[in-house]
Amino acid sequence: MYEKGFITFSVDPDDGRVRYATLTPAGRAKHDEIKAVALERQRVLLSCLSDAEAQTFMGLLLRVHGNLPNVEKATQAYIKEKGPKAITST
Amino acid sequence: MYEKGFITFSVDPDDGRVRYATLTPAGRAKHDEIKAVALERQRVLLSCLSDAEAQTFMGLLLRVHGNLPNVEKATQAYIKEKGPKAITST
Numbered sequence: 232m233y234e235k236g237f238i239t240f241s242v243d244p245d246d247g248r249v250r251y252a253t254l255t256p257a258g259r260a261k262h263d264e265i266k267a268v269a270l271e272r273q274r275v276l277l278s279c280l281s282d283a284e285a286q287t288f289m290g291l292l293l294r295v296h297g298n299l300p301n302v303e304k305a306t307q308a309y310i311k312e313k314g315p316k317a318i319t320s321t
Numbered sequence: 322m323y324e325k326g327f328i329t330f331s332v333d334p335d336d337g338r339v340r341y342a343t344l345t346p347a348g349r350a351k352h353d354e355i356k357a358v359a360l361e362r363q364r365v366l367l368s369c370l371s372d373a374e375a376q377t378f379m380g381l382l383l384r385v386h387g388n389l390p391n392v393e394k395a396t397q398a399y400i401k402e403k404g405p406k407a408i409t410s411t
Contacts, residue, residue, distance in 0.1 A: 275395040279388040298369040305365040
């Protein structure tokens with residue numbers, strides 16, 4: 232992103248160890264372009280649902296997404312119990 | 322999968338152009354192992370929802386999944402309308 236001129240870096244005046252990345256005007260324009268495509272894709276993706284269904288779906292999806300760390304923990308516990316053979320493809 | 326001994330190939334006796342891939346016993350065992358992990362991951366993933374919520378979620382997810390081709394079509398139409406600049410990162 233830096234090479235493409237979308238961000239610049241600056242150093243914190245109070246702490247030289249800290250660097251900040253800032254969007255340039257070109258970077259902000261690119262961000263807006265990408266966001267517009269993403270919103271259009273989301274709009275079409277959910278267009279097969281009613282407004283109420285889409286709201287329900289997004290609410291449930293957020294809860295499931297928040298639960299992902301437990302899936303990883305459970306997978307590790309499963310491997311530990313069943314042995315790594317259970318998921319490796321040797 | 323062939324190199325690992327999980328499938329074998331055979332030729333259709335009625336049409337030599339057709340080859341069939343068949344799971345070996347080792348391939349079937351590996352399939353069952355992977356499926357067990359996948360089911361455990363799905364169980365934990367949905368464990369943050371009630372049974373009714375999980376059923377609603379899966380039903381909506383299937384509809385949204387079936388709608389994916391329209392998202393690709395709409396993306397292509399969007400690019401055509403706004404110009405490829407809208408999503409390429411030049």
